[in-house]
Amino acid sequence: xxxxxxxxxxxxxxxxxxxxxxxxxxxxxxxxxxxxxxxxxxxxxxxxxxxxxxxxxxxxxxxxxxxxxxxxxxxxxxxxxxxxxxxxxxxxxxx
Amino acid sequence: xxxxxxxxxxxxxxxxxxxxxxxxxxxxxxxxxxxxxxxxxxxxxxxxxxxxxxxxxxxxxxxxxxxxxxxxxxxxxxxxxxxxxxxxxxxxxxxxxxxxxxxxxxxxxxxxxxxxxxxxxxxxxxxxxxxxxxxxxxxxxxxxxxxxxxxxxxxxxxxxxxxxxxxxxxxxxxxxxxxxxxxxxxxxx
Numbered sequence: 001x002x003x004x005x006x007x008x009x010x011x012x013x014x015x016x017x018x019x020x021x022x023x024x025x026x027x028x029x030x031x032x033x034x035x036x037x038x039x040x041x042x043x044x045x046x047x048x049x050x051x052x053x054x055x056x057x058x059x060x061x062x063x064x065x066x067x068x069x070x071x072x073x074x075x076x077x078x079x080x081x082x083x084x085x086x087x088x089x090x091x092x093x094x095x
Numbered sequence: 096x097x098x099x100x101x102x103x104x105x106x107x108x109x110x111x112x113x114x115x116x117x118x119x120x121x122x123x124x125x126x127x128x129x130x131x132x133x134x135x136x137x138x139x140x141x142x143x144x145x146x147x148x149x150x151x152x153x154x155x156x157x158x159x160x161x162x163x164x165x166x167x168x169x170x171x172x173x174x175x176x177x178x179x180x181x182x183x184x185x186x187x188x189x190x191x192x193x194x195x196x197x198x199x200x201x202x203x204x205x206x207x208x209x210x211x212x213x214x215x216x217x218x219x220x221x222x223x224x225x226x227x228x229x230x231x232x233x234x235x236x237x238x239x240x241x242x243x244x245x246x247x248x249x250x251x252x253x254x255x256x257x258x259x260x261x262x263x264x265x266x267x268x269x270x271x272x273x274x275x276x277x278x279x280x281x282x283x284x
Binding site: 067093 | 103104105106107111198206209216217218219220223224226227228229230231232233234235236239240243250252
């Protein structure tokens with residue numbers, strides 16, 4: 001009885017292990033990423049470049065970067081041109 | 096919800112996963128916003144002031160145009176990227192590009208609200224300022240997703256990525272123009 005239970009757990013663990021393995025497409029993507037990182041020098045003990053860090057900052061949480069930059073331009077141009085600028089953007093993008 | 100948050104915060108991972116159900120749901124919601132939500136809001140808010148016509152045939156045609164636009168943009172992305180050496184099949188574009196539609200949905204809702212409550216927003220510095228941040232932010236956000244998509248899904252890099260960005264960008268502008276002429280105020284792109 002006990003060995004049946006052990007077998008069941010072993011099978012369950014084995015199937016979980018199988019599920020966790022990457023499929024061929026995922027392996028291909030992982031390989032591509034590794035090759036790309038090697039080309040740019042990332043992950044090979046070198047310091048990540050400023051450009052790479054900036055790229056990461058932009059692509060992770062892209063909405064945060066988008067609205068951040070947008071807020072800066074809105075403050076700057078509204079200070080310079082007042083409601084003429086906000087009306088212009090409204091007309092261009094909002095109507 | 097987890098997939099949605101992944102698309103929101105880590106789009107590169109979401110593109111690699113390629114959740115077709117989420118992608119097509121987002122496209123469907125975008126189309127519903129620019130067709131049904133638009134008419135519904137105009138009817139509910141302005142219906143008392145002037146008659147708002149609800150033309151179901153026109154709505155169905157606009158929804159069909161939305162679907163065609165989605166197929167069109169996927170075709171353009173696939174064609175241009177293939178020309179530039181991408182090995183990705185068109186079915187991958189069809190089940191992945193829709194993941195970039197979160198900003199499109201927000202834009203659609205914002206445009207409908209701006210139009211319905213236009214008098215409230217026009218010449219109002221504070222509302223104008225807020226909408227400015229939202230609309231320009233959405234534009235930047237969508238552009239970032241577009242670049243990440245070309246990199247992760249089409250597998251392009253460097254000059255090829257820049258070339259695809261420009262060529263597909265022209266296609267996007269043409270489709271956006273056609274959408275606007277046909278009556279889709281927010282292009283399904």
